[in-house]
Amino acid sequence: MRKEIRLSGFGGQGIILAGVILGRGASLYDNKNAVQTQSYGPEARGGASKSEVVISEEEISFPKVIKPDILVCMSQPAFDKYSMDVKENGYVIVDKDLITIPDDYKNNSKVYRVPFTEIAQKEIGLKIVANIVMLGALTKITNIVSKEAIEKAILDSVPKGTEEKNIEAFEKGYSY
């Protein structure tokens, strides 16, 4: 089963690292195939950041996300741009404090609002781990990768000395 994930927000939120961790977790530790893509175009020059991951048990011939099964938004412009473009019964997961969902917003996906950035700041004391809190929530909500796989991929990917804080951030997001 091919699954498409789009992570979106601003530059500096660690969107790319989150995509790398997701791809690594799925492939190295869950034994699937994964392709992870960053597209840089005019919107990147405006400060937007987007990372896409395709996960599949089969070989992945087309690496771009066509219509995501899972959309994560960590900025309002990202939500405004991508929120109508999710698969039926897919997941939309947004940073609760950064995104206002319009009253008339409606699509056929499940919407989750999690305060990634607030959890990172208040519970870990590091706003910069909001991306890892997000991965915790994403893992719990969607089950797209196993908890163990993502935790191992986090340990592989974050700077030395920050492992503990990052795992703590992941757990906070997971158990929110």
Place this chain on the structure above:
Amino acid sequence: MRKEIRLSGFGGQGIILAGVILGRGASLYDNKNAVQTQSYGPEARGGASKSEVVISEEEISFPKVIKPDILVCMSQPAFDKYSMDVKENGYVIVDKDLITIPDDYKNNSKVYRVPFTEIAQKEIGLKIVANIVMLGALTKITNIVSKEAIEKAILDSVPKGTEEKNIEAFEKGYSY
């Protein structure tokens, strides 16, 4: 003009970060479009790492590298796997001390041997910046992005406090 770049080596050499920097530099600071892809499959589970970047003045509809214009190899298995698969008149750039080029190796590309890892270790004192030394050499040899663009992208992308060492590493690779 579409240009395809494949960076390959082992996990832990910073291949992915190098791809991210290249994509960012080309798009944010050279005003082109760029797509940067990591594929994780069975070979990643063996410790291999590969990052691909497509750079174009046009929109990029197909993000995968078909036949690279530029191939960088930072491990022998990467060279053995990819070295026959480069565009005519393309560039093959390898870590001089990590790769043995067989006597009978021949293709229609220009081959450069640069001791990325040795320069990183001996001149900067940090083996981990070999990827940035590599970007310096790549920029000088291929001119695929401007020096200024890559330097700005490095400053955006490396951990705070390591900027100076990384720029130094870039310069060493550039002027080798």
